Amino acid sequence: MLIKIKYFGLLTEVTNCQEETIDFSGNIISELLELLFVKYPNLKNKEFQVAQNQELVPVEAKLLSNEIVLLPPFSGG
Amino acid sequence: MSDKKSKNVFIKGAISSEFIGNSIAKHQTKTSIGAHNIFLGQVRADLVNNKTVSAIEYTAYEDMANAKFHEIREAAFEKFELTCMHIYHSLGTVNVGEICLFVFVSSPHRKTVFDALEFIVEEIKANVPVFGKEIFEDNSHQWKVNN
Numbered sequence: 643m644l645i646k647i648k649y650f651g652l653l654t655e656v657t658n659c660q661e662e663t664i665d666f667s668g669n670i671i672s673e674l675l676e677l678l679f680v681k682y683p684n685l686k687n688k689e690f691q692v693a694q695n696q697e698l699v700p701v702e703a704k705l706l707s708n709e710i711v712l713l714p715p716f717s718g719g
Numbered sequence: 720m721s722d723k724k725s726k727n728v729f730i731k732g733a734i735s736s737e738f739i740g741n742s743i744a745k746h747q748t749k750t751s752i753g754a755h756n757i758f759l760g761q762v763r764a765d766l767v768n769n770k771t772v773s774a775i776e777y778t779a780y781e782d783m784a785n786a787k788f789h790e791i792r793e794a795a796f797e798k799f800e801l802t803c804m805h806i807y808h809s810l811g812t813v814n815v816g817e818i819c820l821f822v823f824v825s826s827p828h829r830k831t832v833f834d835a836l837e838f839i840v841e842e843i844k845a846n847v848p849v850f851g852k853e854i855f856e857d858n859s860h861q862w863k864v865n866n
Contacts, residue, residue, distance in 0.1 A: 651850035717863040718849030
């Protein structure tokens with residue numbers, strides 16, 4: 643399944659992109675993250691949360707969407 | 720007469736004092752209001768390792784941010800007896816001394832707006848996916864972290 647992954651803030655400097663599409667055959671978000679950690683070793687050291695369907699989800703959550711968003715700590719206002 | 724519909728929260732660049740003044744003026748026709756309270760977030764010229772912040776460049780995961788702003792609105796109307804509320808947040812570059820967040824609440828009575836404003840601002844800081852990149856005078860940068 644093709645999954646679109648979006649990155650924000652500091653994370654865009656680790657991945658050098660704002661979004662990308664990855665072919666992924668698993669069904670748990672943490673498995674997808676493992677793939678990303680191989681591609682971007684520095685991502686592992688960064689603090690971030692994962693959003694799916696515009697809600698934060700734990701990394702153990704099932705992949706229910708074909709779009710996953712990685713969000714660094716919020717700093718609005 | 721409540722004003723609960725979803726609004727466009729994001730504004731490109733700084734929020735001007737004219738915009739803020741006009742927002743206040745527009746409420747003169749809402750005569751059940753007895754108290755307004757306003758929070759203005761201003762970009763601070765922090766000194767970090769001998770470099771001074773000159774601007775913050777804001778980006779957001781806009782879909783989720785708008786959903787979160789909507790949830791915060793709903794929660795605030797549920798929790799407090801508000802006549803209306805408005806939230807505006809900047810996207811893009813805001814220079815030091817300029818306004819990047821404008822929260823405006825109105826109610827018949829003062830105690831309500833004191834409590835409601837604090838609730839809303841804290842919810843925004845904690846739950847809305849907005850990201851600030853602090854730009855220094857030498858054009859280097861660091862990513863802002865909220866305390």
